[in-house]
Structure formats: C-alpha cells, structure tokens
Amino acid sequence: MSRFDELGLRNRRTIAWSAVPRESVDAFGATVCGAVERGWRIASLFGMPEIDDRTCLVAILANDTRGELGATSTLVGDAYPALTPACPQAHAFEREIAEQCGVVPDGHPWLKPLRRHPPDHLPPGRNAGAGVLDREAHPFYRVEGEEVHEVAVGPVHAGIIEPGHFRFQAHGERVLFLEIMLGYQHRGVERLLERLERDRGVLVAEAIAGDTVIGHAGAYCGALEALARSRKTPRGQTVRGIALELERLANHIGDLGAIAGDVAFQPAAAYLGRMRGECLNLLMALSGNRYGRGLVRPGGALFDVTPDMAGEMRDRLQRLGAELEPVLTLLFESASVQARLEGVGVVPRAACLEYGFVGPVARASELSRDVRYDHPWGIFRFAHIPVATMWAGDVFARALVRRLEIQRSLEFTIEQLGALPKGPARVDCGPLRSGELAVAMVEGWRGEIVHVVITDEQGRVRRHKVTDPSFHNWTALGLAMPGNEISDFPLCNKSFNLSYAGHDL
Amino acid sequence: MFAWLRARLAQGMRTSPFPRVGTAFPTRFRGRPVRDPARCRDACRGCAARAPSGFLTSVPDGPVELDLGACLFSPEEAGACPDGAISYSRDHRMAASTRDALVTPTGEVALARALDARARKLFRRSLRLRSVVVGSCSGCEAELVALGNVVFDMARFGIQFVASPRHADGIVVTGAVNTNMRVALEKTYAAVPAPKLVIAVGACAASGGPFAGSPEVAGGVGNILPVDLWVPGCPPHPLTMLDGLLRLLGGITA
Numbered sequence: 001m002s003r004f005d006e007l008g009l010r011n012r013r014t015i016a017w018s019a020v021p022r023e024s025v026d027a028f029g030a031t032v033c034g035a036v037e038r039g040w041r042i043a044s045l046f047g048m049p050e051i052d053d054r055t056c057l058v059a060i061l062a063n064d065t066r067g068e069l070g071a072t073s074t075l076v077g078d079a080y081p082a083l084t085p086a087c088p089q090a091h092a093f094e095r096e097i098a099e100q101c102g103v104v105p106d107g108h109p110w111l112k113p114l115r116r117h118p119p120d121h122l123p124p125g126r127n128a129g130a131g132v133l134d135r136e137a138h139p140f141y142r143v144e145g146e147e148v149h150e151v152a153v154g155p156v157h158a159g160i161i162e163p164g165h166f167r168f169q170a171h172g173e174r175v176l177f178l179e180i181m182l183g184y185q186h187r188g189v190e191r192l193l194e195r196l197e198r199d200r201g202v203l204v205a206e207a208i209a210g211d212t213v214i215g216h217a218g219a220y221c222g223a224l225e226a227l228a229r230s231r232k233t234p235r236g237q238t239v240r241g242i243a244l245e246l247e248r249l250a251n252h253i254g255d256l257g258a259i260a261g262d263v264a265f266q267p268a269a270a271y272l273g274r275m276r277g278e279c280l281n282l283l284m285a286l287s288g289n290r291y292g293r294g295l296v297r298p299g300g301a302l303f304d305v306t307p308d309m310a311g312e313m314r315d316r317l318q319r320l321g322a323e324l325e326p327v328l329t330l331l332f333e334s335a336s337v338q339a340r341l342e343g344v345g346v347v348p349r350a351a352c353l354e355y356g357f358v359g360p361v362a363r364a365s366e367l368s369r370d371v372r373y374d375h376p377w378g379i380f381r382f383a384h385i386p387v388a389t390m391w392a393g394d395v396f397a398r399a400l401v402r403r404l405e406i407q408r409s410l411e412f413t414i415e416q417l418g419a420l421p422k423g424p425a426r427v428d429c430g431p432l433r434s435g436e437l438a439v440a441m442v443e444g445w446r447g448e449i450v451h452v453v454i455t456d457e458q459g460r461v462r463r464h465k466v467t468d469p470s471f472h473n474w475t476a477l478g479l480a481m482p483g484n485e486i487s488d489f490p491l492c493n494k495s496f497n498l499s500y501a502g503h504d505l
Numbered sequence: 506m507f508a509w510l511r512a513r514l515a516q517g518m519r520t521s522p523f524p525r526v527g528t529a530f531p532t533r534f535r536g537r538p539v540r541d542p543a544r545c546r547d548a549c550r551g552c553a554a555r556a557p558s559g560f561l562t563s564v565p566d567g568p569v570e571l572d573l574g575a576c577l578f579s580p581e582e583a584g585a586c587p588d589g590a591i592s593y594s595r596d597h598r599m600a601a602s603t604r605d606a607l608v609t610p611t612g613e614v615a616l617a618r619a620l621d622a623r624a625r626k627l628f629r630r631s632l633r634l635r636s637v638v639v640g641s642c643s644g645c646e647a648e649l650v651a652l653g654n655v656v657f658d659m660a661r662f663g664i665q666f667v668a669s670p671r672h673a674d675g676i677v678v679t680g681a682v683n684t685n686m687r688v689a690l691e692k693t694y695a696a697v698p699a700p701k702l703v704i705a706v707g708a709c710a711a712s713g714g715p716f717a718g719s720p721e722v723a724g725g726v727g728n729i730l731p732v733d734l735w736v737p738g739c740p741p742h743p744l745t746m747l748d749g750l751l752r753l754l755g756g757i758t759a
Contacts, residue, residue, distance in 0.1 A: 115685075116685055117684070117685070117721060120720075155686065155689050156635075156637055156670075156689055156693050158668035158669070159636075159666070159668070160636040160638075160646050160649045160650050160666055161636075161638070161646070162638050162641070162643050162646060163638050163639075163686055163689065183685055184640075184683075184685045184686050184689070185638070185640055185641065185643075185680075185683070185685075185686075186640070186683055186684075186685050186721055187640045187681060187683055187716040187719055187721050187722055188716070188719035188720060188721035188722070189716075189719075191719065191720075192715075192716065192718070192719055197557070199557040199581055200557035200558065200715075203557060203558070203577050203579055203581075203715045204715045204716070206642075206715070207642035207644070207714065207715040207716070207739075208642065209642060209643060210641070210642035210643040210644025210645070210646070210647055210740065211643060211644070211647055213644070267509055267512060267513060270516075270654070270655050271512070271516050273651075273653075273654035273655065274516075274519050274654055274655050274656055276651075276654075277651060277654060277656055280651075281531075284530075284531055284533075284534060285531040285533065286533070287533065288531070288533035288534050288535040288580070288593070289535060289578065290648070290740075290742065291644055291647070291740070293577075293578070293579065293739065294535070294578075294579050294580045302580055303533065323515070323516070326508075326511075326512050326515065327512055327516075329508075330508055330509065330512050499643065500643065501641060501642045501643045
C-alpha cells in the first residue's frame with residue numbers, strides 16, 4: 001500500500017502532480033480497496049490520457065473523520081482488473097472510465113454504458129474505435145415470469161422533468177427491479193471545461209446543474225483559486241457561503257412542496273412553491289439572476305452585499321422563516337402525509353456505506369456525512385452548521401433531514417448577513433501553477449460536489465473531473481424502489497430529486 | 506382542519522398582478538441587454554473577441570450586433586465593452602417570433618407577433634404544451650415549473666403543460682439539442698397533432714448557450730424544427746416566458 005494518505009492533500013489545497021504515488025495496477029487496486037475497507041471513501045476516480053496508448057487512472061480518497069484527502073494513480077493500457085467486485089463504490093466510476101477513456105475494467109459486474117457517448121478522453125496513441133462500449137449491445141435486466149410485466153418510462157417524461165429512462169420489472173403493483181438509464185442530458189461538459197478559458201469555463205460550470213449554480217461554480221472556482229494561490233477574502237467567502245445556503249433553502253423548500261404535491265396535499269405544495277421563489281428572489285437581489293448566476297467567480301464574489309441589502313435580506317429571511325414554520329408543521333403533522341411518507345423508499349445504512357452515497361440521502365440513514373463539517377472551507381471553517389441526521393432512511397427521513405437543514409440554513413444566513421466581514425468581496429485570481437493537482441469539494445444541497453483539476457507543465461488545465469452528488473446517489477434510487485409500489489415511484493424519486501444534467505455532464 | 510384554514514388565511518393571495526401591473530425587478534436584475542451607440546466606438550470591435558459567448562458579433566465594416574439568442578446574461582458579456590456601451594436593462598420583455606429578430610445593433614427587439622387569426626382562435630383560451638428537454642442544465646425547466654406556482658400561475662391564462670405530446674398543441678424545447686436526445690425530440694414533435702407550435706426557451710435552444718461548440722450538441726433547435734417563439738435568457742425569468750407566450754396568443758399587444 002502506498003503513502004496515498006501522507007500527501008497533505010485537503011479540500012482546496014494543492015499538491016504537486018509528481019508527488020501523487022504512481023503504483024502498479026495491482027497495488028493501485030489494493031490501495032483503493034484497502035483504504036475503503038478502513039473507512040475512506042472514493043471521492044473521485046477517473047482516467048486521464050497519458051503518452052502513447054496509456055491512460056492514467058487517478059483515485060481521490062476522502063477520510064471524513066480526519067478531514068483529509070488522499071490520492072494515488074496508475075498507468076493502464078486498454079484494460080485492467082476492475083475494482084468494483086471488491087469495492088462497489090467504484091462501480092459507476094469504472095463504467096465512466098470505460099466510456100470516456102476506452103479502458104475496460106475486466107470483471108466489472110455491470111459494465112454497461114453510463115451516458116452513451118463516444119470516448120472523449122482517449123490517449124493520443126489509441127484509435128477511436130478501440131475499446132468503445134457498444135451502445136446497443138446492453139439490453140435491460142429482465143425478470144422472467146408469467147405474471148411479471150415491464151414498465152418503460154422516458155426519456156420524455158410526463159411532467160417538466162429532465163430526460164432519463166426508467167425500466168421497471170413489476171409483479172402487479174410491486175416493483176421487483178428498477179434499472180435507470182441516463183446520459184440523455186450529456187453535453188460534453190468536462191471537455192468544455194478542459195478546453196475553454198476560465199471566463200467562459202465558469203459559465204459552463206454554472207450550467208453543470210441549473211439548480212446548483214452556486215455549488216458547482218464554487219467548486220470550480222475553489223479548484224482554480226487553489227491552483228493560482230489566490231488570496232481568499234473573508235467577505236468574498238462569506239457572501240459565497242450565504243449564496244450556497246440560499247440555494248439550499250430554495251431547493252429544499254421547493255422539494256418539500258413537490259413531495260406535498262405528490263401526496264396530493266395541495267395547501268403545502270402551493271405555499272412552499274411560492275416560498276421557494278422567495279429564496280430565488282433573494283438570490284436575484286444579490287446577483288441579478290434567480291439562480292445566482294454571475295455571483296461566484298475566481299477570486300471571490302462578483303457582487304457584494306451592501307449594508308442596506310444585508311438588512312433587507314435579513315428581514316425577508318426572518319419573514320420567510322415565520323411563514324414557513326406553520327406550513328412545515330402542517331405538512332409534517334398531518335396523519336395523511338405521514339402515512340404516505342413513512343416506510344417508503346428505504347435506503348439502508350449499510351448500502352450508503354457500501355456504495356458511498358452522499359448528502360441528505362446518506363444523512364437520512366444515520367450517516368453523518370457533510371462536506372461543510374467534514375472538510376470545511378471558506379466561511380464554514382468558522383461558522384459551523386450542525387449536521388442533520390435521521391435514522392429510518394425512508395422518504396419521511398429524507399424530508400425531515402431537509403426540514404432541519406432549512407431551519408439551520410435560515411439561522412446561518414440571518415446570522416452571517418448581520419456579521420459580514422470587512423474588506424473586498426473579490427481579488428484578482430492569477431495564472432494557475434503548473435504540474436499540480438487540486439481538489440475542491442462543496443456540500444451542495446444534494447450532497448458532495450467534487451472538482452478535481454490537474455495542470456500541465458505550462459499551467460494549462462490538463463484534466464477537469466466533475467463529480468456531482470447525483471453521480472453517487474442515482475444508485476440509491478434504484479436500490480430504494482424494489483418492494484415498493486410502482487405508484488410510489490414519483491414520491492420516492494422526488495425525495496431524492498437527483499440531477500440528470502449533473503450526472504450526464 | 507382549523508390549522509389548514511388558519512394557514513390558508515395567513516398565506517393570503519400571492520398571485521402576481523402581471524400583466525395588468527408592471528413588475529419591479531431588483532436593481533441588479535439583468536434583463537434585455539442594450540447597446541448605447543453614442544458610447545460605442547464601432548471601430549474598436551474588441552468586445553466581440555472579449556465576450557465569453559457568441560453574444561457580440563461584428564462583421565467587417567458593419568456595426569457591432571447583439572445576439573440575444575446567444576447571450577448568457579453574464580456580467581462579463583456586458584463588461585466586454587471597455588467604454589461601458591453595453592449594459593443590461595431591467596426590461597424583462599424580449600421574446601421574438603424569429604431567430605433573426607434577436608440579433609440587433611442596439612438590443613431593441615421586435616417583440617413576438619400574435620399568431621394568425623385561425624391559430625389564435627384555436628389556442629387563445631386554451632394552450633396545451635409538452636416540455637421536451639434536450640441537453641440542458643435544468644435551469645430553464647426550473648423556471649418552466651415556476652410558471653405553474655401560485656405567483657405566476659400561467660393556468661389563469663389558459664396555458665398548461667400536459668403529460669403527452671398527443672394531448673398537446675405544441676412543444677417547449679429547452680436545451681442545446683444534444684446527440685442523445687435528437688431522436689426523442691423529432692419523435693415527440695411528430696407525435697403532436699397539427700397545427701402545432703414550437704417554443705424555444707433559453708440560450709441553449711437558440712444557440713447552444715454555454716455548450717455551444719461542444720461536439721455533443723447541435724447548438725440549438727432552429728435548424729431542426731420550425732420555431733414560433735424564441736425566449737432568450739439563461740434561464741429566462743418566468744415573466745419573460747409568460748410575456749412571450751401571451752404575445753403569441755394575442756393577450757399582450759402593447
């Protein structure tokens with residue numbers, strides 16, 4: 001086992017790319033699997049084109065108790081022994097590597113295309129045809145039986161929803177198996193981030209997932225700032241933190257409203273839908289856009305909070321809190337709502353550990369996992385938000401976690417708006433250092449966002465790896481459904497509300 | 506039950522008075538971009554190269570032009586002019602009937618025309634739309650969903666999203682039209698009974714938006730389907746969408 005954990009790598013700190021251990025393929029596998037066995041987590045695992053026909057596999061591991069990160073790497077050709085059989089956390093990452101880099105993880109138990117696109121990270125010495133996963137050669141998993149039937153949903157859905165395909169194997173109303181096929185939103189984000197200058201790149205980062213603008217832009221800028229050794233101003237970090245929590249508020253409130261709508265509890269659905277808009281309007285007052293576009297930029301925040309604005313935002317948040325509380329009480333204390341949420345879509349704690357789920361999904365299963373607490377950055381190093389956890393792992397628990405997070409984000413934003421540090425909100429962010437690796441993590445409202453950036457000898461971006469929390473958590477939805485009724489799928493789905501765009505990139 | 510009624514009374518009436526009363530947008534709101542010819546030195550042409558999108562274009566010996574369809578409404582795009590000739594107004598109205606109408610030297614857009622008399626008769630009081638998402642970030646969809654909340658409440662104008670293209674009078678396309686959704690888009694359009702509308706919402710549907718130039722996207726829906734309404738924005742404000750829809754239906758003429 002290499003000294004992957006002695007590199008001094010942390011959230012938003014860089015290390016020399018040459019310091020990352022370069023192991024043999026077998027030792028690399030042993031390092032990653034051994035670390036996961038000892039409680040580390042795979043934060044990112046990806047391929048990077050190397051010289052000739054070789055691909056460099058890079059693993060970023062996270063130790064949440066120690067707040068440390070580790071890294072290791074290996075060189076492979078067109079195949080290597082898969083890590084997934086020993087370490088299920090790697091399963092989606094390895095499918096991604098196969099698709100992006102044309103490297104086959106031998107022995108992977110579920111080697112199907114992840115997004116269905118031609119490889120876009122092939123080493124120079126490989127021709128495009130080699131090793132590509134055949135898009136059509138992977139039929140859906142089928143359950144055979146006289147009374148078993150199949151339900152296909154999507155990619156065009158019945159509501160205003162992003163495209164994705166769900167294939168249910170059902171016996172009567174009971175779901176036996178759910179296979180989720182994604183990739184319909186694939187736009188080639190990573191290649192764009194690697195090719196474009198940062199003034200355009202940040203606009204792409206803001207469009208990785210349209211409901212997580214602050215989260216992804218924050219991770220993008222965090223990685224670049226680390227690589228540029230940019231000074232971070234307390235005021236800029238605080239404004240970003242406030243915006244991140246406003247984004248969390250908007251989405252959690254909106255999703256609780258949507259859950260209410262899915263169980264036909266219309267009053268709460270209507271009120272919460274309106275209050276979600278109030279959070280978006282606060283972001284608009286701050287940044288000029290309802291989703292906070294244009295706010296987070298390398299070097300800080302492009303818009304400052306003026307003293308008048310801080311007072312007005314605090315008033316509006318306090319009013320929002322006062323209006324919200326009775327509605328949430330109404331929602332959570334109605335017996336008809338409780339009956340529909342409890343025991344539905346259970347994700348066991350063991351599965352969260354095994355597959356590495358993140359965000360409210362993990363926290364609803366009694367896993368205290370939150371980047372703001374485990375790997376704090378910016379304002380979260382000084383102002384701690386307690387981690388909200390529940391234990392049941394069902395729709396009700398996920399809804400309750402969000403309710404707690406709404407309350408805590410409200411408290412946080414109101415407090416921070418009253419105590420903004422002095423100084424500029426933004427400073428210049430210089431050129432990137434050459435030959436370094438940076439990891440920037442953000443606790444977005446869905447969970448852990450990871451951007452890994454590696455620069456070449458000229459200080460240009462060589463690889464930009466994006467991991468949205470949905471990348472981990474789509475598997476959780478597939479695990480939560482079997483045993484439930486097919487009519488509970490919308491409700492279950494909404495309790496996760498995962499991003500198609502963030503997964504598909 | 507009393508708790509429900511009490512909450513209902515406390516919440517009150519929240520629907521926006523739009524379009525009867527104008528909406529006050531916050532000072533920093535970035536609406537329709539405008540170019541002040543007096544402050545612009547056309548000869549400099551530096552802005553087109555500096556802007557981080559295809560928003561600003563200039564042809565040799567011609568004026569600098571603003572393409573609202575390619576505008577991502579970022580502060581940097583307006584900041585690309587060192588003389589401050591380009592800025593964002595607080596005007597939310599900018600939906601147009603043709604793609605060309607979104608390209609202007611000053612940002613003054615010929616706003617969307619009403620449909621012809623026959624189509625107005627069919628759709629004026631009841632327009633059913635099907636949403637098709639083809640390689641987006643989901644920002645535009647979030648605003649389409651917001652159109653249904655109690656504030657914007659587009660159902661009061663007879664506009665509604667339906668579950669099947671076969672029940673729809675038209676489709677709303679969001680996204681840059683990526684390879685993986687191309688077939689689904691064409692099939693969905695084919696499944697809508699004629700006469701049918703196509704409404705392109707957001708910068709992606711008009712030009713590819715932030716993803717323009719990626720080999721995975723076609724860069725907009727214009728070359729694939731006949732579009733009746735273009736709504737610029739990244740994402741467009743719900744009132745920008747609503748304004749465009751009502752103009753199309755003849756509900757707003759001013």
